[in-house]
Amino acid sequence: MNALAATSRNFRQAARLLGLDSKLEKSLLIPFREIKVECTIPKDDGTLATFVGFRVQHDNARGPMKGGIRYHPEVDPDEVNALAQLMTWKTAVAAVPYGGAKGGIGCSPGEMSTSELERLTRVFTQKIHDLIGTHADVPAPDMGTNAQTMAWMLDEYSKFHGHSPAVVTGKPIDLGGSLGRDAATGRGVLYATEALLTEHGKSISGSTFAIQGFGNVGSWAAQLIHQKGGKIVALGDVTGAISNKSGIDIPALMEHMNNSGSLKDFHSVEIIDAAELLVHECDVLVPCALGGVLNRGNAADVKARFIIEGANHPTDTEADEILAKKGVIVLPDIYANSGGVIVSYFEWVQNIQGFMWDEEKVNMELQKYMKNSFQHIKDMCKSQNCNLRMGAFTLGVNRVARATLLRGWEA
Numbered sequence: 001m002n003a004l005a006a007t008s009r010n011f012r013q014a015a016r017l018l019g020l021d022s023k024l025e026k027s028l029l030i031p032f033r034e035i036k037v038e039c040t041i042p043k044d045d046g047t048l049a050t051f052v053g054f055r056v057q058h059d060n061a062r063g064p065m066k067g068g069i070r071y072h073p074e075v076d077p078d079e080v081n082a083l084a085q086l087m088t089w090k091t092a093v094a095a096v097p098y099g100g101a102k103g104g105i106g107c108s109p110g111e112m113s114t115s116e117l118e119r120l121t122r123v124f125t126q127k128i129h130d131l132i133g134t135h136a137d138v139p140a141p142d143m144g145t146n147a148q149t150m151a152w153m154l155d156e157y158s159k160f161h162g163h164s165p166a167v168v169t170g171k172p173i174d175l176g177g178s179l180g181r182d183a184a185t186g187r188g189v190l191y192a193t194e195a196l197l198t199e200h201g202k203s204i205s206g207s208t209f210a211i212q213g214f215g216n217v218g219s220w221a222a223q224l225i226h227q228k229g230g231k232i233v234a235l236g237d238v239t240g241a242i243s244n245k246s247g248i249d250i251p252a253l254m255e256h257m258n259n260s261g262s263l264k265d266f267h268s269v270e271i272i273d274a275a276e277l278l279v280h281e282c283d284v285l286v287p288c289a290l291g292g293v294l295n296r297g298n299a300a301d302v303k304a305r306f307i308i309e310g311a312n313h314p315t316d317t318e319a320d321e322i323l324a325k326k327g328v329i330v331l332p333d334i335y336a337n338s339g340g341v342i343v344s345y346f347e348w349v350q351n352i353q354g355f356m357w358d359e360e361k362v363n364m365e366l367q368k369y370m371k372n373s374f375q376h377i378k379d380m381c382k383s384q385n386c387n388l389r390m391g392a393f394t395l396g397v398n399r400v401a402r403a404t405l406l407r408g409w410e411a
């Protein structure tokens with residue numbers, strides 16, 4: 001079952017639990033708009049290269065559509081569709097006034113030069129500029145994109161519409177980005193993990209962690225968990241995985257990576273098989289890379305007692321069932337990685353107000369939002385007698401359904 005089928009299945013299950021009308025269920029599932037554009041750019045060697053870009057705008061009942069832009073070779077329309085739908089439920093779970101969207105371009109950013117990436121981003125923005133906007137659809141970074149990508153999008157969009165800082169979030173601070181946004185998804189993962197472990201009488205400082213992905217989400221989650229006394233015993237990226245039973249020295253690893261090192265040549269670690277990372281001995285597994293990495297091939301071998309979904313859709317439907325039978329507790333993506341979009345909301349608010357918050361306020365507000373949504377998910381789990389994924393889905397779907405009904409059905 002691919003990401004779209006799995007996400008839609010979770011949505012339908014939530015809709016049934018909530019007793020939603022079948023017409024409303026159908027309308028909530030179908031995306032508001034799907035955009036597919038051809039992006040041709042000259043490469044540095046003068047030859048032309050053509051890429052396909054997507055933006056799926058899933059729902060706008062609760063506010064402007066919101067979600068990241070992914071640059072990755074495996075980007076395809078079904079995946080973008082699933083990720084856009086997940087954004088609709090995620091923004092509702094977080095109680096930020098947005099709908100959901102997601103975009104992506106099928107490309108290999110690691111093999112492209114900075115100027116090729118800039119040209120591709122500008123062409124993509126030219127193709128979609130009249131369909132995004134501060135009060136319509138607000139992109140942000142995702143896998144393979146970053147603050148620089150958002151700066152190019154902002155600049156290209158502003159050529160058509162005038163200076164519009166709130167059209168994208170996750171921007172560089174010098175262009176109106178928010179303090180704390182770079183770390184926000186990882187920080188949200190930390191707050192979510194604290195909330196779940198406390199619920200089970202445990203703490204970060206007494207727990208061991210394995211983290212897949214050492215990009216924006218994974219590296220911030222690792223640093224913040226390490227700062228709180230958590231022991232990170234294994235981690236990995238696209239190049240491979242490393243482990244150390246006594247805990248990996250994360251600040252030293254960050255310095256090593258910032259000096260163009262790679263995971264595999266870091267000192268005092270053992271190199272492990274990339275596939276072994278997900279079934280490594282640990283208390284908490286935190287996938288922060290691709291979707292579908294936990295599946296029927298490895299779910300039965302997972303040793304962790306808790307899984308915190310830093311990535312979007314890391315656990316497929318079959319794995320969910322196997323893990324539930326094993327008693328593994330999964331904290332779902334639409335809550336666990338919502339720190340990014342929550343601080344994106346703060347960035348958008350600051351841009352509209354023309355006023356900058358200090359980082360302490362950003363982090364304090366983020367913690368408040370994360371605590372509130374955890375409590376609301378638990379309340380839903382209790383009233384619907386369901387697991388955390390269904391608790392989060394019913395919470396999100398119910399809020400979007402209520403907004404849709406309140407706006408009315410008249411054509």
Ligand SMILES: NC(=O)C1=CN([C@@H]2O[C@H](COP(=O)(O)OP(=O)(O)OC[C@H]3O[C@@H](n4cnc5c(N)ncnc54)[C@H](OP(=O)(O)O)[C@@H]3O)[C@@H](O)[C@H]2O)C=CC1
Binds near residue numbers: 185214290310312
């Ligand atoms: N950025 C954000 O604010 C948010 C991101 N997310 C989700 O979090 C996940 C990670 O995003 P983000 O951190 O931004 O992305 P980045 O591009 O910053 O980092 C991705 C990381 O995953 C690694 N990776 C890629 N492919 C593999 C693989 N096959 N096996 C193991 N590791 C791999 C990359 O390795 P390498 O660097 O070596 O290529 C890199 O370390 C995605 O699922 C994204 O949708 C969710 C909410 C918000």
Ligand SMILES: O=C(O)CCC(=O)C(=O)O
Binds near residue numbers: 169340
């Ligand atoms: O910050 C945002 O607007 C969206 C981040 C994102 O793409 C996600 O939460 O998956």
